[in-house]
Amino acid sequence: MGVLAWYLSSKTGVLAVGPYQDRKKIMRTLCSKAEVPYFRYHALRHSGASVLEQANVPIGSIQRILGHENRSTTEIYMHSLGDSEREAMRVFEAVRKKVPHLTWSSTDLLQ
Numbered sequence: 394m395g396v397l398a399w400y401l402s403s404k405t406g407v408l409a410v411g412p413y414q415d416r417k418k419i420m421r422t423l424c425s426k427a428e429v430p431y432f433r434y435h436a437l438r439h440s441g442a443s444v445l446e447q448a449n450v451p452i453g454s455i456q457r458i459l460g461h462e463n464r465s466t467t468e469i470y471m472h473s474l475g476d477s478e479r480e481a482m483r484v485f486e487a488v489r490k491k492v493p494h495l496t497w498s499s500t501d502l503l504q
Contacts, residue, residue: 455471
């Protein structure tokens with residue numbers, strides 16, 4: 394199974410799902426457009442897994458979303474969220490909602 398990730402089409406300027414490539418450039422572009430400091434793409438995977446776990450999403454579902462073959466790998470990604478992490482996610486969501494080209498739904502990830 395090929396790994397898919399969000400990417401910004403240089404031709405259309407639209408976010409899409411496609412092959413996993415050049416994530417650092419993608420994140421720099423997205424952070425710049427959102428006017429937020431650059432952060433690593435991988436941090437989103439860890440945060441996402443933690444948020445899904447707190448929402449009682451089955452670990453098997455989280456594993457498939459992340460594309461992990463082994464459950465133990467997925468468990469590494471799941472961290473207990475403290476107050477500072479919750480605040481960071483609140484800020485992230487607020488920024489995401491302000492920037493029209495960064496809005497998507499969780500179902501978009503599964504298409």
